[in-house]
Amino acid sequence: MGEVIKVNHLQKKFKSEYALQDVSFEIEKGEIFGFLGPSGSGKTTTIKILTGQLSPTNGDVKVFKQDISFLKSPEARQRLGILSDNSGLYDRLTIEENLDLYRKIYNLKENSVKKSLEFVNLYSDRKKHINKLSKGMRQRVLLARTILHQPDLLFLDEPTSALDPVNKFHIYEGLRRLNAEGTTVFLTTHDMAEADTLCNRIAFLNNGKICAIGTPKELKKQYADDTLTVELKNGQQETISKGATDANKMFDWMQKNLVERVSTNEPSLGEIFVQVTGRKLV
Amino acid sequence: MNLSMKRMQAILVKDYKEFSRNLAVSSTILVPLVIALFYSRMGIDTIQVHFMAINMTFSLVATYIQCCLIAEEKEKNTLRNLMLSPATIPEILIGKSMLTFIITILILTGSILLTGYNPGNTLIMIIAFLLSSIFYITIGTLLGLIAKTVMESSVIVMPVFFLFSIGPFASAFVEKYPVLKVIEWLPSTQLINLAESLENNFKVGDLVQPFGLISLWIIIVMILTVIVYNKRMKDDI
Numbered sequence: 001m002g003e004v005i006k007v008n009h010l011q012k013k014f015k016s017e018y019a020l021q022d023v024s025f026e027i028e029k030g031e032i033f034g035f036l037g038p039s040g041s042g043k044t045t046t047i048k049i050l051t052g053q054l055s056p057t058n059g060d061v062k063v064f065k066q067d068i069s070f071l072k073s074p075e076a077r078q079r080l081g082i083l084s085d086n087s088g089l090y091d092r093l094t095i096e097e098n099l100d101l102y103r104k105i106y107n108l109k110e111n112s113v114k115k116s117l118e119f120v121n122l123y124s125d126r127k128k129h130i131n132k133l134s135k136g137m138r139q140r141v142l143l144a145r146t147i148l149h150q151p152d153l154l155f156l157d158e159p160t161s162a163l164d165p166v167n168k169f170h171i172y173e174g175l176r177r178l179n180a181e182g183t184t185v186f187l188t189t190h191d192m193a194e195a196d197t198l199c200n201r202i203a204f205l206n207n208g209k210i211c212a213i214g215t216p217k218e219l220k221k222q223y224a225d226d227t228l229t230v231e232l233k234n235g236q237q238e239t240i241s242k243g244a245t246d247a248n249k250m251f252d253w254m255q256k257n258l259v260e261r262v263s264t265n266e267p268s269l270g271e272i273f274v275q276v277t278g279r280k281l282v
Numbered sequence: 283m284n285l286s287m288k289r290m291q292a293i294l295v296k297d298y299k300e301f302s303r304n305l306a307v308s309s310t311i312l313v314p315l316v317i318a319l320f321y322s323r324m325g326i327d328t329i330q331v332h333f334m335a336i337n338m339t340f341s342l343v344a345t346y347i348q349c350c351l352i353a354e355e356k357e358k359n360t361l362r363n364l365m366l367s368p369a370t371i372p373e374i375l376i377g378k379s380m381l382t383f384i385i386t387i388l389i390l391t392g393s394i395l396l397t398g399y400n401p402g403n404t405l406i407m408i409i410a411f412l413l414s415s416i417f418y419i420t421i422g423t424l425l426g427l428i429a430k431t432v433m434e435s436s437v438i439v440m441p442v443f444f445l446f447s448i449g450p451f452a453s454a455f456v457e458k459y460p461v462l463k464v465i466e467w468l469p470s471t472q473l474i475n476l477a478e479s480l481e482n483n484f485k486v487g488d489l490v491q492p493f494g495l496i497s498l499w500i501i502i503v504m505i506l507t508v509i510v511y512n513k514r515m516k517d518d519i
Contacts, residue, residue: 051366053516074368082366088359090296092303097296104292105367145363 003065004029004153004184005050010059012045012208019045021208023059027201032175032185034195036273037205043188044085046205047155050186051082063153078106081151081183083159087142089130095141096126099148106149116144119174121167135162143171147178154178156187160194172198192269202269206277216269223272224265231261239265285376289369293377297351301381307350311389314339318396329477330451332399336390336411337450337470341443343389344418345425346436348382352426353435356514365515371508379419386415402480406489410476410496417469417500418446424507427514446470469496 005027012020020042027033037043048054050063052071061068063076070076089098099113117123120140130138139162147154156175160168175198179185189195195202196216203213212219230238232253240246253259267275301308318335355361355378364374390411401407421442429435450471456462465471476492 053362053366055516074370077366077368080366086359087363090300090360091358092300093296097299101292101296102367105289105364105369107286107288107368 002029003027004031004063005186006060006062006065007046007050008060010046010049010061011057012042012049012054013057018057018208020049020056023205023208023210025203025210025213027184027186029184030179030182031200032179032187032198034199034202035186035188035205036190036192036195036202036269037188038190038277041205042208043205044157047082047084047157047186047188051080051155052076078149079152081146081149081154083142083146083155084157087146089138089141089145091131092129094127094129095122095133095144098130098141099145102145102148108149112148116148119147119178120144121170136164136167139163140167140171147174147183150178150181151183154183154185156185158189159187160189160191168194192273196269204273204276211276212272219269219272220266223267223275225267227265229263229265230259231263232258233260234258284370286369286373289373290377290380293364293369293374294380297378297381300354301347301351307347310346311343311385313342314389314393315396318393322396322398327398329474329481332394332397333450333470333474333477334447335393335397336399337447337473338443339386339390339393340414340418340470341439341447344382344386344415345422345442345446346439347385348379348419348422349426349429349435349439350432351378351382352423353429353432356427356429357431361514371511375423375507375511379423382419382422383415386419387411390415401477402482402484406480407477410473410492413493413496413500414469414473417496417503420500420503420507424503424510427507427510450474467495469499472496 003026005025007026008024010020010023011018023042023046025033035043035046045054049056049061049068052068056068063071064079066076071080090101093101095117096113099116103110103113113126114123117126120143122137122140122144125133125137128137130141133141139159143156143159146156160171163171172194175185185198187195187199199216201213201215202219203210205211212222214222226242227239228242230240230250230253232238238249240249250259314335317338321331321335324331352361355364369377422439425438425442426435429438446468447470449465449468452462453465453471456465472492472495476489479488479492
């Protein structure tokens, strides 16, 4: 399919401090790539470099197989969608007026506003003024504006942080649909369940370095502790090894019809993160 | 240079809608008209009095409104979204200046009608007013890009207001304070000098200095504006 983003030994220094120490990764066309890390780990700095809002100190960055100077061109901007934590809206305008401005700037058909608002479940509220909206609704308007032109590459910086579960689900469905239509998604989030649900691949960032990268399944397998938890009918819970050492024990319980449930002790993404970084996701 | 009228018009329409719903800023346009009305009632018919109202229109309408429009975009983080869209720097800056330009021309015409100013040569004065509008709008854009908030923009526009609107009157004290000679180089002073030349038998050579200096001011402020704009596009420290 070919890579949409290729980052090699990226470094970013602010005054004397490195925000990114040595970051390398590739994102293939059609992926939903999760970039996870605690606050201050360098996620937003990475997004800003990948969207041309910051210059790297060192390293090689290619977006759409081109140098990042290409990101300043209108052609590149037409292909990118960026939703960041500091994206803003025009408070005195309605939802529809806000999107209509960008429809004209991106030179899109009139029905694109309707399509985009339906995506975030806000079409019936289109005449409402932005200054009358809740935080969650504003977040959905921002998302609608970001996907208005159906970008080839979509950067989402914590897109569902202010949303309730119903709207989160609605957004997940929409993002999957958009992804199926060919949009590559670069997603940062604190929500491990969200990353697990949406992402094809995940990178954990800590102190400006990638400390683990892979598919959620690969990461869970890699950090699994090789044990099983067996719940017995008498309420007792036993942890046994997956290997041959505990096979007899298991066989014995099964023979006596004592086994209620068996589960693998696969770590969650949050647990893996704590394991590889020694930090909690804040 | 490829300019999209559709994009610039979209920004103009958006600005008009926002401006018309923002009474705190939109009501400012009435001040130069009130001042012009006040001067017209005084019955003093001198170039200095006419240009008090005219230069005030430039400062209060062109510079102040433009500064507020840009500063608000910055404060609400909407300018960054425009910068990250396919709209080019000229499209954004021209689009963002169109509303202020239209309002400035309308209020300027109103002020001139109210004070009853009748220029020595209407065509030359119209060209000078158009150039001055561009200068004051550009300086408003520059200040708006420098200001962090709308509140701050109201403060940083004050020195411009005093320097360009009231500054030319300080030239009366040049003999006592030679440092005030710099006022002669201001675009507002040049506009008054031009108007005075047009009242007498002027030669083409009399037009060179005022037009040259006003154009030079425009070029300098435009260069500064583009430099600051490019800095605002990036977050590098």
